[in-house]
Amino acid sequence: MRHTISVLVENKFGVLSRVSGLFSGRGFNIESLSVGETIDPAVSLMTIVTIGDDQIVEQIIKQLNKLIDIIKVVDYMEVDHVEREMVLIKVAPKKNDKTEFLKIAEIFRGRIVDSGASTFTVEITGDEKKITAFIEMIKPFGIKEFVRTGTVAIAREGIKKTK
Amino acid sequence: MKISGAEILIDCLKKEGVKHIFGYPGGVVLNIFDALYDEKGLELILTRHEQAAVHAADGYARSSGKVGVALVTSGPGATNTVTGIATASMDSIPLVVFSGQVPTMLIGNDAFQEADIVGITRPCTKHNYLVKDIKYLAQTIKEAFHIASTGRPGPVLIDLPKDVTAGMTEYMQPKEVQLRSYNPTYQGNKWVIKQAAGMIAKAKNPVIMAGGGVILSNAAKELTELAKLTNVPVTMTLMGLGGFPGSHKLSMGMLGMHGTYYANKAVQSADLLIGIGVRFDDRVTGTTDSFAPNAKIIQIDIDPTSIRKNIRVDMPIVGDVKNVLKDMIKIIKDNKEKRPARTTWLKQIDAWRKERPLSYKFDKKVIKPEFVVEKIYEVTKGDAIICTEVGQNQMWAAQFYHYNWPRQLLTSGGLGTMGYGLPAAIGAQFANPKKVVFDIAGDGSIQMNIQELATAVLNKIPVKVAILNNGVLGMVRQWQELFFKERYAHTILHTDRVPDFVKVAEAYGAVGLRATKPEEVVPVLKESLKIKDRPVFMDFVCDWKEKVFPMVPAGAAIDEMIFDED
Ligand SMILES: Cc1ncc(C[n+]2csc(CCOP(=O)(O)OP(=O)(O)O)c2C)c(N)n1
Numbered sequence: 001m002r003h004t005i006s007v008l009v010e011n012k013f014g015v016l017s018r019v020s021g022l023f024s025g026r027g028f029n030i031e032s033l034s035v036g037e038t039i040d041p042a043v044s045l046m047t048i049v050t051i052g053d054d055q056i057v058e059q060i061i062k063q064l065n066k067l068i069d070i071i072k073v074v075d076y077m078e079v080d081h082v083e084r085e086m087v088l089i090k091v092a093p094k095k096n097d098k099t100e101f102l103k104i105a106e107i108f109r110g111r112i113v114d115s116g117a118s119t120f121t122v123e124i125t126g127d128e129k130k131i132t133a134f135i136e137m138i139k140p141f142g143i144k145e146f147v148r149t150g151t152v153a154i155a156r157e158g159i160k161k162t163k
Numbered sequence: 164m165k166i167s168g169a170e171i172l173i174d175c176l177k178k179e180g181v182k183h184i185f186g187y188p189g190g191v192v193l194n195i196f197d198a199l200y201d202e203k204g205l206e207l208i209l210t211r212h213e214q215a216a217v218h219a220a221d222g223y224a225r226s227s228g229k230v231g232v233a234l235v236t237s238g239p240g241a242t243n244t245v246t247g248i249a250t251a252s253m254d255s256i257p258l259v260v261f262s263g264q265v266p267t268m269l270i271g272n273d274a275f276q277e278a279d280i281v282g283i284t285r286p287c288t289k290h291n292y293l294v295k296d297i298k299y300l301a302q303t304i305k306e307a308f309h310i311a312s313t314g315r316p317g318p319v320l321i322d323l324p325k326d327v328t329a330g331m332t333e334y335m336q337p338k339e340v341q342l343r344s345y346n347p348t349y350q351g352n353k354w355v356i357k358q359a360a361g362m363i364a365k366a367k368n369p370v371i372m373a374g375g376g377v378i379l380s381n382a383a384k385e386l387t388e389l390a391k392l393t394n395v396p397v398t399m400t401l402m403g404l405g406g407f408p409g410s411h412k413l414s415m416g417m418l419g420m421h422g423t424y425y426a427n428k429a430v431q432s433a434d435l436l437i438g439i440g441v442r443f444d445d446r447v448t449g450t451t452d453s454f455a456p457n458a459k460i461i462q463i464d465i466d467p468t469s470i471r472k473n474i475r476v477d478m479p480i481v482g483d484v485k486n487v488l489k490d491m492i493k494i495i496k497d498n499k500e501k502r503p504a505r506t507t508w509l510k511q512i513d514a515w516r517k518e519r520p521l522s523y524k525f526d527k528k529v530i531k532p533e534f535v536v537e538k539i540y541e542v543t544k545g546d547a548i549i550c551t552e553v554g555q556n557q558m559w560a561a562q563f564y565h566y567n568w569p570r571q572l573l574t575s576g577g578l579g580t581m582g583y584g585l586p587a588a589i590g591a592q593f594a595n596p597k598k599v600v601f602d603i604a605g606d607g608s609i610q611m612n613i614q615e616l617a618t619a620v621l622n623k624i625p626v627k628v629a630i631l632n633n634g635v636l637g638m639v640r641q642w643q644e645l646f647f648k649e650r651y652a653h654t655i656l657h658t659d660r661v662p663d664f665v666k667v668a669e670a671y672g673a674v675g676l677r678a679t680k681p682e683e684v685v686p687v688l689k690e691s692l693k694i695k696d697r698p699v700f701m702d703f704v705c706d707w708k709e710k711v712f713p714m715v716p717a718g719a720a721i722d723e724m725i726f727d728e729d
Binding site: 009010013014017018021022025055058059062063065066068069070071 | 281282285286289290293310342343344345466467468471472
């Protein structure tokens with residue numbers, strides 16, 4: 001199962017390696033990891049996407065909680081939430097394919113953030129499904145370069161999902 | 164008034180109640196050593212190796228319940244502590260280790276004797292710190308002691324750059340430690356405890372399995388009360404020995420790979436297993452899917468990660484063992500229903516005990532190592548602190564000495580560190596000057612920290628090292644005999660020739676004694692007890708072929724044991 005876990009940490013030096021070391025040391029999986037400051041500069045938020053069965057994810061969450069610099073851990077599996085990831089993709093469609101490519105980008109609400117003689121760079125934001133679908137669609141046009149930010153997530157207001 | 168970082172360090176240590184530091188000097192900690200030079204209330208014990216300094220601090224901590232403290236220099240001094248720290252980490256022992264570091268300005272430059280010890284020890288400490296500014300020093304030390312000694316205890320390392328300890332500042336007393344991100348759960352959930360008490364009352368064949376958590380939480384008294392109150396037999400992990408009196412009739416001794424037949428049988432036949440301060444290590448469970456197949460499992464532990472890590476648990480209770488047991492005892496006492504005597508179950512266990520007791524074949528000509536341990540128990544009247552090395556010696560020490568009080572057995576259970584015993588014994592003797600302290604050793608392990616004889620001699624530490632000298636790396640040889648067609652690849656040590664342990668002892672100014680025949684064992688032991696002002700090496704020349712039994716082979720269930728005659 002894919003879990004998106006958000007980890008609120010003290011913004012102290014070494015905390016990222018404590019977290020990543022925990023994953024590598026215990027053989028847990030990291031699909032993606034993104035880190036940024038919160039409104040309180042003393043606190044950072046990490047969003048980790050991991051894959052594992054219930055027992056493994058339970059261990060991951062407990063182990064994270066055990067690290068001294070970690071303030072709070074939320075498994076979004078148990079919370080109604082919104083997930084987003086941003087991808088920048090540089091594509092080099094053939095001359096005849098350009099219109100087709102731009103149409104697809106538009107359908108997915110992609111933004112062209114750079115264009116040159118032979119390439120377009122498109123920025124696309126969405127949840128994992130949308131991004132995967134988009135990538136599949138444009139693969140045939142010839143992807144030159146590709147970067148993704150990793151997932152971030154935030155809880156929706158109000159009701160907790162009942163499990 | 165401004166004072167130096169080194170002086171702040173010393174003041175903080177005194178406020179934490181520290182009396183002994185085990186350490187070794189070097190360039191970047193010179194300021195600290197200099198400040199310690201005139202100190203009266205704080206003694207630094209110079210070991211002969213930094214690994215040993217940490218093991219000594221560990222033995223001090225295990226035997227006293229206090230936080231052990233070590234102090235070393237940067238680079239090689241710091242890296243030498245890693246085995247000691249990892250040993251303490253695996254067994255949840257509270258330590259604070261101070262390492263020197265190159266000046267903050269030079270960090271990252273591959274300076275002389277620089278090592279990223281915070282990075283290196285991150286996975287084997289409970290927490291660690293690099294103090295980058297003298298203004299954080301006092302608060303960091305206070306936090307470190309707090310973290311090391313609370314919750315599930317563990318080692319904490321503080322890396323101290325030279326400019327931090329040499330610098331001067333206005334000393335501000337540290338505040339009470341308040342960490343929003345660290346709040347161990349001490350009280351168990353009352354409702355769950357009540358359910359668990361109900362399960363115990365209903366169970367026909369319950370077993371208590373007690374581990375190191377019982378000892379760390381000082382809950383031996385409560386455990387004993389619970390067992391007696393409910394007539395539930397108790398087995399212990401290696402780390403749990405002493406948590407329940409080994410000579411009590413409800414004790415089944417140790418379980419697991421070299422556990423007793425009756426303990427393993429009981430666990431496999433139990434309908435309820437109450438795990439108290441245990442983490443269900445693989446040496447205890449054998450293959451996990453075959454472990455305690457008919458039992459519902461209750462697990463009490465302060466560390467949530469220990470629960471459901473290795474095996475299924477039906478009733479988890481997160482909390483400090485002592486508190487949870489107190490609550491449970493109260494619930495049980497308040498319940499006026501008659502408590503079961505469990506006569507049939509206890510009789511069954513007795514039958515297993517009679518069927519296959521722990522035993523060995525005494526020999527009139529050669530010394531059996533088990534015999535030596537048995538005699539150590541007799542001559543010390545069961546009242547010594549026993550440290551062990553690792554291997555067969557450790558298992559025989561667990562099987563043939565009976566531990567009747569907590570903190571009596573000090574052994575590297577989790578990491579299995581050869582070389583632990585002698586320095587740990589020295590640490591334990593510092594913490595317990597009136598006790599008799601033994602290190603039950605193998606001829607291989609003792610050579611891993613044999614230099615600590617110097618520390619013991621110079622400090623007049625009368626530890627008694629009983630070397631079960633079988634001339635081989637016995638435990639490994641045992642596996643080679645059983646599973647590798649008796650191909651003894653690099654396990655023959657030739658300790659009949661090298662070294663001569665008696666001469667080694669004498670060269671250090673210790674006493675060296677030797678026994679080569681069974682009838683010499685007791686006189687040698689008795690002789691050692693007379694020596695009060697220096698360490699004693701006893702070279703017991705033992706049967707090299709002796710194996711530890713019973714034994715659960717790898718990949719088997721714990722009741723699929725092999726015995727001597729098999
Ligand atoms: C530092 C370290 N290295 C290697 C091992 C692997 N090991 C486990 S038991 C053992 C043999 C120990 O031999 P000895 O100390 O003579 O004790 P015996 O088993 O003969 O009682 C070895 C090599 C270990 N536990 N620790």
